[in-house]
Amino acid sequence: MKILFANKFFFRNGGSEVVMFNEMDLMRQADNDVIEFSMRDPRNLPSKYDRYFVSEKSYRSPSRSSRIKSALSFIHSPEAVEKIGALILDEKPDILHCHNIYHQLTPSIINAASRLNIPVVLTLHDYKPICPVYTRLRGGDVCTKCSDGRFESLLTQRCADGSLGKSALLWAEARYHAMVRSYHRVSRFIAPSRFMRDAMAHRFGKDKVIHIPNGIDASRIRTSDDDDRYVLYLGRLSPEKGVETLLQTHAADDASWRLVIAGTGPLLEDYRSRFPSAEFVGHLTGEVLETTLRRASVIVVPSEWHENSPLSILEAMAHAKPIVASRIGGIPELVRDGVTGLLFEPKNSRDLSGRLKALLDDAGLRTRLGGEARRVVEAEYSLSRHATALLSLYESLTRQFKSPSKAVS
Known part of the structure; x- marks a missing residue:
């Protein structure tokens, strides 16, 4: 099996990268081919696929025109769509597994894979699909007002650091991906906790969100x-x-x-x-x-x-x-x-x-x-249990997508 992993960082920046690199090692140990897609960064680990990586983005340009261009690419990245499309056509992976793809890669890569009839798995490291600021917090208190897919509270509450501008950008991002149904094109969401599974199932349906705990050696x-x-x-x-x-x-x-x-x-x-x-x-x-x-x-x-x-x-x-x-x-x-x-x-x-x-x-x-x-x-919580559950999911989805009855979204 060929598995394409996507994450905006290709170095150990945080927990999502630790999980992804562990999974890539596990898949190689099980004699599967691993393909990588990420953003260029001097801290990156070596990858033979880095020619497909998107250019580095910081979103801190002082120029107004650059800020506008960056804001648009923050919502939808034509470069990421083009490059992951080329990578899929060249390498022909069986499945795309996304981790932390927001902003630098954007969920638009989900649509790109879906158009090429590639099943997509997304590991939920945070609440981004139902909370544009990731945390489900407002002013230090728990908030679930965006969980039903309506994001207007983001503007009225100025959830992004109290800034109307930042909140408006995150609102536009959320509304755009709701309109083009980016997250609805995910074949399965992986929830590392049952709490996350239940929170996401409320929005995307319980059959689409599965609980696979993280593992450790x-x-x-x-x-x-x-x-x-x-x-x-x-x-x-x-x-x-x-x-x-x-x-x-x-x-x-x-x-x-x-x-x-x-x-x-x-x-x-x-x-x-x-x-x-x-x-x-x-x-x-x-x-x-x-x-x-x-x-x-x-x-x-x-x-x-x-x-x-x-x-x-x-x-x-x-x-x-x-x-x-x-x-x-x-x-x-x-x-x-x-x-x-x-x-x-x-x-x-x-x-x-x-x-x-x-x-x-x-x-x-x-x-x-x-x-x-x-x-x-x-x-x-062993890595072997994690690998078994992951491979079972991959195999189930690839069988479904290879079935003649599978229609392309």
């Missing part, structure tokens, strides 16, 4: 009894991640427990200046990241938006670490209260403090929850 991770008595946050420092609630909780507890913040983001310097008792260690990778995880007592995930299926939680589970996390979105599917970790109400500092102290004061509880987290991740 736990066998590469050596568990350890190391415990340096600190709480560890791993991730982006942005409002929806709930880091401010965590930092306020730490300060309110008079820094009676050690807090390590590993990550970067737009709020790093603000947090660093306002919460000097926390330890900000920046973005960690490789052995430094592994060591930091192994020595932590508790991993905390204080999110305040409907998280999908955070890879940081799977990573913590594979390290046999207990997790304290918000009871929101897809998180409770991974952090099972009293089984693999403890849950607290989002934004509730008192609840968060109590959960953290319960674990920090009880080494036996930490060991029990951490051990069960490792068992669950090995049994339910």
Whole structure:
């Protein structure tokens, strides 16, 4: 089988890229051919298909005419449509699997594949098809007003950073792809969490959205009894991640427990200046990241938006670490209260403090929850299970599209 993967970044920029590169490796291990489509970038990994990649786009030009042209390509990219069409005609893939394609590649590539009778799979890393600003948040509160496909609330609420201009551009993007039915041409959506599956099924139908959990190779991770008595946050420092609630909780507890913040983001310097008792260690990778995880007592995930299926939680589970996390979105599917970790109400500092102290004061509880987290991740979230489900989906769709009765949309 030939599988064409599309993602706007061809380097490990975030969770969506980690998932995609894992899937490409899994497909190669199963003796399938992998084809890549992305955007040119000096950080890209090597690809023999990079001649088909679209030109790099930043959307920050000072020129008014350039900004208008960029805005149009933000909605529909003729270059991406042309190049993916040429790639499909030259390489003849059996299926197109899209990950993070928004803005630089645009959902127009779905239409291009559909016209060439290629089935399209789209992994839902966020809520973009039903929320133009991705997060289903407005002013820090959960919002679902666009879930039914009407996007006018985006304008009236100025959801994009309070800017009417940015909100209007995202509204135009959403309305355009609704008009040309880009997302309706997706053969199947892959939802890494059941929460995401249910949110998207409301708009696209339950038969079109399937739940395939993300996977992790736990066998590469050596568990350890190391415990340096600190709480560890791993991730982006942005409002929806709930880091401010965590930092306020730490300060309110008079820094009676050690807090390590590993990550970067737009709020790093603000947090660093306002919460000097926390330890900000920046973005960690490789052995430094592994060591930091192994020595932590508790991993905390204080999110305040409907998280999908955070890879940081799977990573913590594979390290046999207990997790304290918000009871929101897809998180409770991974952090099972009293089984693999403890849950607290989002934004509730008192609840968060109590959960953290319960674990920090009880080494036996930490060991029990951490051990069960490792068992669950090995049994339910392995890469082999992920690969089997993915191949089954691919084979089912390619059979349908090769059937003489299959009509081209």
